[in-house]
Structures are given as C-alpha cells and as structure tokens.
Amino acid sequence: MSTSTFGHAAPLKSDKDYLWLEDLRSEKSLTWVKQHNERSLKRLEETPTYAGMKKEALSILEAKDKIPFGSIRKDFVYNFWQDADHVKGIWRRSPFNAYRDGKPQWDTLLDIDALAKSSGKNYVYGGTECLRTNPNRCLITLSEGGSDASFRREYDIERRQFVEGGFELPASKSSLGWVNKDELIFNNALTPETQTDSGYSIEVRMWKRGQKTQESTVVFKGEKSDVSVSGWVTRDENEDKDYIFYSRSLSFYTSELYVAKEGKAQKLPLPIDVEMKGLHKGQFLFVNRKPIDKFPAGSLIAVEFSELLKGKTPYKLIFTPNERQAIDSVAISKDFIYTDLLDNVRSRVLRFELKGKDWKEKELPLDNNGSIALTSVDDESNRMLIGYEDFLTPSSLFAFDGGTLEKTLIMQLPPRFKSEGLAIEQAFATSTDGEKIPYFMIHSKAMKADGSNPTLLYGYGGFEVALNPSYLAVAGKLWLERGGIYVLANIRGGGEFGPRWHQAALLEHRQKAFDDFAAVAKDLIAKGITKPANLGIQGGSNGGLLMGASFTQHPELYNAVVCQVPLLDMLRYHKLLAGASWMAEYGNPDDPKMRKVIEKYSPFQNLDPKKVYPEVFFVTSTADDRVHPSHARKMAARMEEYAKPFFYYENIEGGHSASADLQQRAKRSALEFSYLWMKLANPNKS
Numbered sequence: 001m002s003t004s005t006f007g008h009a010a011p012l013k014s015d016k017d018y019l020w021l022e023d024l025r026s027e028k029s030l031t032w033v034k035q036h037n038e039r040s041l042k043r044l045e046e047t048p049t050y051a052g053m054k055k056e057a058l059s060i061l062e063a064k065d066k067i068p069f070g071s072i073r074k075d076f077v078y079n080f081w082q083d084a085d086h087v088k089g090i091w092r093r094s095p096f097n098a099y100r101d102g103k104p105q106w107d108t109l110l111d112i113d114a115l116a117k118s119s120g121k122n123y124v125y126g127g128t129e130c131l132r133t134n135p136n137r138c139l140i141t142l143s144e145g146g147s148d149a150s151f152r153r154e155y156d157i158e159r160r161q162f163v164e165g166g167f168e169l170p171a172s173k174s175s176l177g178w179v180n181k182d183e184l185i186f187n188n189a190l191t192p193e194t195q196t197d198s199g200y201s202i203e204v205r206m207w208k209r210g211q212k213t214q215e216s217t218v219v220f221k222g223e224k225s226d227v228s229v230s231g232w233v234t235r236d237e238n239e240d241k242d243y244i245f246y247s248r249s250l251s252f253y254t255s256e257l258y259v260a261k262e263g264k265a266q267k268l269p270l271p272i273d274v275e276m277k278g279l280h281k282g283q284f285l286f287v288n289r290k291p292i293d294k295f296p297a298g299s300l301i302a303v304e305f306s307e308l309l310k311g312k313t314p315y316k317l318i319f320t321p322n323e324r325q326a327i328d329s330v331a332i333s334k335d336f337i338y339t340d341l342l343d344n345v346r347s348r349v350l351r352f353e354l355k356g357k358d359w360k361e362k363e364l365p366l367d368n369n370g371s372i373a374l375t376s377v378d379d380e381s382n383r384m385l386i387g388y389e390d391f392l393t394p395s396s397l398f399a400f401d402g403g404t405l406e407k408t409l410i411m412q413l414p415p416r417f418k419s420e421g422l423a424i425e426q427a428f429a430t431s432t433d434g435e436k437i438p439y440f441m442i443h444s445k446a447m448k449a450d451g452s453n454p455t456l457l458y459g460y461g462g463f464e465v466a467l468n469p470s471y472l473a474v475a476g477k478l479w480l481e482r483g484g485i486y487v488l489a490n491i492r493g494g495g496e497f498g499p500r501w502h503q504a505a506l507l508e509h510r511q512k513a514f515d516d517f518a519a520v521a522k523d524l525i526a527k528g529i530t531k532p533a534n535l536g537i538q539g540g541s542n543g544g545l546l547m548g549a550s551f552t553q554h555p556e557l558y559n560a561v562v563c564q565v566p567l568l569d570m571l572r573y574h575k576l577l578a579g580a581s582w583m584a585e586y587g588n589p590d591d592p593k594m595r596k597v598i599e600k601y602s603p604f605q606n607l608d609p610k611k612v613y614p615e616v617f618f619v620t621s622t623a624d625d626r627v628h629p630s631h632a633r634k635m636a637a638r639m640e641e642y643a644k645p646f647f648y649y650e651n652i653e654g655g656h657s658a659s660a661d662l663q664q665r666a667k668r669s670a671l672e673f674s675y676l677w678m679k680l681a682n683p684n685k686s
Contacts (some may be wrong), residue, residue, distance in 0.1 A: 009342045013641055022632040024622060047674040053478050060416050060473050061662045067397050067411050071376040074133050074381055080125055087661045088112040089125050100399040102410050107300035109157055122377040122653060124660055139176050145623040146655030151653045153175050173200050177232050182209040185231045188214055198581035200228035204246055213269040220246040220265050227252060227581040236279035236336055237379045250583035255291060269311050277330040280337055281354050284308050287327055289499045296320050298498035300327055300339060317354055318359045326498035328466055331377035336402045340374055342466055345373035345438060345496050389391045389471040392419040410437050417476035421445050429523035432515045439520045443485045449528030454680040455485040455535050457521060461493035461513035462542035463585060473568040478673040492514035507587045508597045512551045521557045536560030536676050541627055548603030551614055560679035561616040562672050565624055565658055568631040570602035576628035604635050617647040617675045621654040
C-alpha cells in the first residue's frame with residue numbers, strides 16, 4: 001500500500017484531536033470506520049486464500065461432530081450447542097446416564113436462532129443459572145450483538161417459555177442469583193447512580209417476586225471508586241446449608257468479603273488479596289496472592305468457617321505449588337476438593353480429602369502432557385466431566401468418578417487438520433533481566449533452521465491468565481497444515497507460575513512483559529527458526545496492548561501484527577468503559593508517578609512518524625463495551641496521519657469477542673490468516 005493513500009504526516013495532531021473517534025455511533029466516526037473497513041476488506045477478501053479459508057473455518061466451527069461439553073445439574077447434563085443449523089445456538093439437556101454412555105438424548109430447551117428471528121434482535125446467549133431446588137426454573141442471560149451489557153429473564157423449562165410477569169432485567173451489567181424460588185440477589189447496575197466508576201454494580205439488593213426493581217431492598221452497598229460490589233449464594237453441600245456473601249472489590253485483585261448474618265453484613269477477617277474458592281465440610285477455602293503466615297503466595301488454604309465467623313483465623317494449608325507450578329482452578333464435589341495444577345505449563349489434577357483434621361492428597365490418573373479442564377464438577381455427588389487436549393491432540397471428554405476413580409471416555413473430537421509429521425517443543429528464551437521465559441513451538445519435524453519459516457507468535461501476559469496448550473482446530477487447518485509454525489509465549493504478567501509470575505510484570509514493571517515477548521521473538525530468530533520478514537505476532541485485549549507495545553518498541557522484529565480488540569491509548573484507558581477496573585493491573589495514569597511509567601510504553605503516544613512499522617491489522621468491534629473500540633480507531637487514525645500503512649476491520653457486532661456468531665468468527669479467522677500468509681509467506685511481494 002503506497003503512503004500516498006494516507007496523505008502527508010505534517011502538521012502532526014495532538015492526542016485531543018482524536019477524541020471524536022471515541023463517539024461510537026456518531027456519523028463522522030461511523031463514516032471513518034466504514035471507509036477503512038471497505039478498503040481493508042477489499043484487499044483481504046481478494047487474496048487467493050480468503051474464500052477457501054473462510055469455508056474451511058466455517059466447516060470446523062459449524063461441524064456437527066464437535067464435543068457437546070456440558071454441566072451436570074441433578075439428573076441432567078446441560079449444553080449450549082452451535083452448528084450450521086444453529087448458528088446462534090440452542091440450549092439443551094440430556095439425561096446424565098445417556099450422556100455418560102456417549103449416546104445423549106437431547107431435548108432442546110431454548111432456540112436462540114428462533115428467538116432472535118421472532119424478536120428481531122441479534123441475541124447472543126450468555127449463560128443460565130437454575131434454581132437448585134427446582135432446576136426447571138432458570139435465569140437466562142442474553143445480550144444483543146455480544147456486548148457485556150445483558151438482558152436477564154426468568155425461564156420455565158417445563159413450559160418452554162419465559163415466565164410472564166417473572167423476574168426480568170433490561171440490558172445492563174447487573175447480575176442475578178437465586179436465593180429461593182421467590183427471591184433473588186440483585187447486583188444493581190441499571191443506572192449511572194447504581195454503577196461504580198468501572199460501570200459495574202455498586203449495590204446489592206434482595207428482590208422479591210412481584211416487586212419492581214426499585215422496590216427491592218438494598219442490603220449492601222459500596223463506593224463509586226470500587227471496581228464492583230456483588231452478592232452471591234454459596235452452598236456447603238455437606239452441611240446442607242446456604243450462605244449469602246457480599247464483596248466490595250476494591251481493585252481487580254483486592255476485595256473485602258462479608259457474610260450475611262442476622263440481617264446484617266459481617267466483615268470476615270481475611271486479607272484483602274485472597275480469592276475465595278468455596279465451602280466444603282465446614283471449611284472456608286481460598287488462594288492467597290501474597291504470603292500469609294508461613295504459607296507462600298499461590299497456596300490453597302482452609303480455615304474453619306465457624307471460627308472465621310468468630311473473628312479467628314486458624315489457617316490450615318492444603319497445598320503449596322513449587323516455583324514452576326500454579327493452581328489454575330479449584331473445584332468442589334461432595335467429598336473432595338480438586339485443583340487443576342499447572343506444572344511447567346502442563347496440567348495435573350490433584351484430589352484432596354479431609355480426613356479428621358488433615359488433608360490427604362492424591363493425583364488423578366489422567367494424561368498430563370497437555371491441558372486438563374475440570375469441565376463440570378457436581379457438588380451433590382462425586383461425578384465429574386473432565387476434558388483433555390494439547391496442541392495436536394483433539395479434545396477428549398471423560399466422565400469421571402472422584403471417589404472410585406473410574407474413568408469413561410464419552411467422546412473424542414475427530415482431527416480437524418493433518419498433524420502427521422508435526423512436533424510440539426517447549427523451549428526457553430532469556431529475557432533482559434535473565435529470567436527464563438518458556439514458550440511452546442509447534443512445527444514440522446522436517447523444519448529447516450534457515451530462517452525462512454512463516455512463524456506466528458501469540459501472547460497475552462496479563463491479569464493472571466495462563467496460556468495453556470489447546471487443540472489448534474482452526475489455526476491448525478489455516479496455518480500449521482499449510483506449513484506455518486505456531487508459537488505460544490508464556491510471558492510474565494500471566495498466571496503460568498502463580499502470583500509471582502503475574503506480579504513480576506504488574507504496574508511499574510509492565511515493561512517486563514514486553515521484554516519477555518521480544519526475547520522469545522529474538523530467540524526464534526537467533527535459532528534460525530524464522531527471520532523478521534517471516535515473523536508475525538498476534539494477541540487480543542491485554543494481548544492487543546502487547547501487540548501495540550511490541551511493534552512500536554521493536555518494529556524491526558516483525559512483518560505482521562494482528563492486534564485484536566486492543567488497549568492502546570493507555571493515558572485514557574481508565575476513562576473508557578470498564579477501564580477504571582484495570583488500574584490495579586496498569587496503574588492510574590492520573591498519578592504522576594505511574595503516568596511517567598505508562599507514557600514510556602503506551603502505543604498510541606509512542607508512534608513515531610520517522611520509524612518504519614509493519615503493516616498492522618487492527619481488529620475490533622463497535623459493540624465492544626469492555627475495551628473501547630476507539631483504542632484501535634485512534635491508533636489507526638494516527639498511523640494514517642503519519643502515512644503508515646495498516647489494515648482495519650471493525651465488526652459492528654460481536655462485543656469483546658468481535659464475533660456474534662459462527663459465521664462472523666469464520667470470517668474473522670479467514671481475514672486474519674489471509675493477512676498473515678500475505679505478509680509472511682512472500683514478504684517481498686506483500
């Protein structure tokens with residue numbers, strides 16, 4: 001693309017000159033989006049690979065032989081399903097025994113395609129919560145276009161219809177939970193007055209059947225500066241008792257925890273940086289982000305709940321990971337506690353049983369070369385649904401009994417791409433401070449280290465999120481099968497090795513995440529795997545920030561950048577949508593100390609008209625009400641001002657996923673991989 005398309009770089013504008021792009025649906029900003037969409041789509045959809053890739057991606061996404069992952073409730077397994085006939089999806093259930101035997105007897109409960117057609121709204125399914133004592137009465141969450149702001153409506157499974165005059169909320173970031181058949185916990189974010197600065201609920205109400213929302217009783221309230229305020233019900237199945245908890249999230253990683261007692265909220269004497277994991281046999285379970293007493297950060301800890309209610313904290317250690325491990329998730333069944341443990345970024349599942357006052361540990365007999373998912377754990381029995389996958393092994397689903405350890409294969413996904421001759425390798429790059437950064441590389445066994453291999457490097461590095469091995473169904477077909485190399489970087493900021501790994505790149509240390517990513521790229525180049533002309537990078541959301549920082553700091557390393565739903569203007573992120581909730585991750589730009597740190601890496605402010613950048617592909621959504629699409633808009637507009645070529649695609653729908661249904665997902669995948677092949681397969685011709 002010639003720079004003449006974009007005009008001239010001078011005079012350069014100030015940041016304020018781009019604020020009109022924050023107005024999501026103004027005629028001026030939508031015209032800008034339309035023009036850039038049309039120009040980019042014309043180029044990408046005319047590439048030789050696009051049509052075939054879209055067809056292949058859609059075939060994978062709409063396949064009818066996918067695994068119907070579900071959740072156990074009483075005698076049924078509930079599943080949300082999408083295929084070619086149900087693009088938006090159907091919510092359905094099967095008797096557990098039939099499902100376990102691999103012969104599910106599906107009964108459709110709600111057809112989202114039919115609902116969207118009859119209502120004229122582009123509904124996206126957001127989940128269901130059913131009443132424990134009557135699983136036929138549920139709360140359905142739907143959004144329009146995939147936004148975070150969602151509708152909630154009460155649904156009667158037996159009658160297959162929404163309950164007339166039942167509980168119902170308009171679209172908002174409110175949430176609901178059952179207390180009993182006639183009362184809900186209502187986390188209220190309906191109006192600006194009941195929202196925190198981050199846009200989430202500031203108060204908890206008890207909402208009785210027949211009341212209007214404004215008539216419900218406020219039982220707990222926080223402050224505008226809180227990230228969110230919420231209430232929920234947690235059950236100790238062994239005690240056959242429900243407890244109502246309230247939380248004031250002071251930041252993304254800290255909160256004050258309360259329990260409802262005798263009509264009041266009693267504050268629990270816990271550090272603000274622990275994460276509650278549930279109740280089990282009278283024990284309150286949590287994971288600590290900072291050391292507590294003699295227990296290292298990232299441990300699973302129990303305390304007698306009755307003692308906690310008295311203000312006492314007789315902590316009991318259940319498990320502490322070592323430096324190369326992390327607790328990825330915790331689940332509770334009737335008799336046991338389970339942890340999905342990452343061990344050098346591969347999964348193991350440990351079972352813990354309370355015997356007297358001691359916890360007995362046992363590892364479940366499962367494959368530990370990839371990722372294990374505790375798909376559904378029934379707290380009323382020891383039944384479990386467990387998934388397994390790795391980069392080249394299609395997903396498998398097992399029924400598992402936590403007591404007898406009996407395992408039954410329910411289904412394995414058929415291969416979606418040709419994996420013969422491919423290998424998985426874990427390697428380590430050395431970052432600027434000497435830290436060893438692990439990364440996975442999937443490549444042909446016949447790969448030549450001559451620097452010519454088209455290579456895609458993916459990263460995230462934030463919010464304690466671990467990037468685990470997963471089956472590369474679409475990427476396998478559109479990238480690996482065509483000869484590309486796929487690399488997954490486990491950089492700091494993520495949760496791969498517990499709190500220390502995350503906190504190492506927190507706040508003023510953010511640059512370490514960017515340095516780690518660059519170290520992996522340099523390692524790939526030094527080993528002759530690829531060279532800058534053949535190296536592309538990809539990431540979304542916080543990973544979109546990683547992309548922006550990577551190509552502005554090291555434009556010489558990359559020839560393609562897929563920057564998805566990104567954060568890019570880091571001096572204004574906290575003023576846009578949910579941005580204020582992330583200040584514990586990035587810091588407050590209004591704080592002079594943090595502003596100096598953020599200014600050094602904020603991609604929007606660090607674009608340089610004198611530098612040569614790769615032709616970036618920005619992907620976002622007008623309906624994204626989590627990360628404002630103006631981040632991508634402003635970055636692209638500034639590149640346009642500086643006469644720097646780029647691609648831009650803003651889907652009107654899709655929310656933070658940038659795709660509202662399977663067809664939109666297939667289109668986005670085809671656009672992204674067509675771009676990558678265009679840039680990396682023949683870099684001199686792109």
